[in-house]
Amino acid sequence: MHKIPSYIPQPLLFSLTSIGIAATLLCSCGKKDETRQLILTGSSTCAPMVADMAKRFEESHPGTRIDVQSGGSSRGIADATSGLADIGMISRNLKEGEDLTPHRMAMDGVCVIVHQDNPVENLTKQQVIDIYTGKIENWKDVGGADKAIVVANKAEGRATLEVFLGYTGLDNADIQADIVVGENQQAIKTAAGNPNAISYVSIGEAAYEAEHGTPIKLIQADGLAPTTGAVANGSFPITRPLQLVTKGEATGLAKEFIDYATSEEVHDLVEKHLFVPAGN
């Protein structure tokens, strides 16, 4: 009987299996040593900024490891409560029944945005309410062109939605939305892509995009211009805090990191991420 040569699949399978075994070994013996580790989860608005803070913290505190995970404010609350994360990140105020300790890092304003070509400059709170509840359906009723308004609302669970509801006093069920969006960038792309759309996003992000050529316009709220300055001095009516939350008082490494993230040492990072440092 002639010998049938063996084929590559066997070595392939073999090597893959060995990688699998090696992987398991690596897992079991890798780290878990003296490095002090901290896990943060939550708000996708906070995550990039906190990740930058964590990086700098690790550099100045050797032997520490701060893992920042994303997922949304609701997840930050859930994970901090369940203990899956040492610290949660939220981009709103704590609500009734959320039994956590907040630590404020920064402030963010939320403003209404429209397409650059929309002639409307200012909307009163009542006008915004009427537009979002469907009482005003045409831009001409608020000083714009004779065009139907395309209302973009944020998805349930988004911190900006909750800030917006807090400002307008509306219930999400009252809102007559044409489009439901998730992240700030999606809201910005919606307003930039549709001359008749209205949406609302973080002021810092909207200002950054408008300066970098995205065709959107930031709308004044009751005659107040949405600027980070107005957020900083507290005059702008729609703001939200970016906070770290812990179950009970923070201790150990968690406390060290929170002290760092709320200190002046990170103000440049806060501003780089287009937010306003807390305590200003």
Add this chain to the structure above:
Amino acid sequence: MPDPSRHRRTRTADRLLGALCWASALAVVAVFLWLLWDLLSQGLSHLSWSFLTGTVEDAGRGGGIAPVILSTLLILLVCLAVAVPLGVGCATWLSEYQRPDGALAGAITKAVDLLASVPSIVFGLFGMVFFCQVLDLGFSITAGGLTLACMILPIIIRTTLTGLHSAPNELRLGAAALGMTRHSALRHLLIPAAVPGIVVGVTLGISRAMAETAALIFTSGYATRMPSSLSDSGRAMSVHIYDLAMNVPGGAANAAASAAILLAVLTAINFTASKLSDRWHAKAVVTR
């Protein structure tokens, strides 16, 4: 006597069909080119050697993506190391050890098909609870890889099954007539015959795994540090692209650059897989 007007009608119909096929083919190519152009026009100026080798700076707006590329490849390795042996084993059992009309085999095939249609976010949430919490793997490359393995398992099982079914039954009968053990029949005849199917499955699986965001953001996570072991959290390329495009103002250019690299890596993997498959298939045919 053939009716000339009918003849003309058939010819028109033929031409129309040809034109439609051409149009569809061109439309597909056009969509791909447009996507490629969009990526390159935004990202090309940010592509450089230092982008490939640098670490992530300034939430991804600066620096490079080396840790992200490494994490992605590690996630992929864990995923394939688990999914390929398991998938090929399961398919072999289904095809060679069970009657095709058996109740158990039928139920498992149905389950596999059902698994293939589960949205990836469900795998992500499952992975977060099962691998990260129940098995206590935490946010780690291992947890991400295992979640992806669950996701691509049905693809590998399906294509391997197709490969095994395409092996002519004479191979099995011949092997039985020669008194070959089941093990050597599988090893020398049937698995080699199924190799093209397995390769297709692995290629599809890799493409699906590399493109995955939802299943990974909750399992392998968001950390951009250079991974030092498989128990580290590591950000996959698709997660990086998603975060840059969605959460980081001014991240669009680097998102496009990262996407272009992801596309290049995928193209290279596809190309290599199809070349390897050709080679192995040619060998298998010669020896038969």
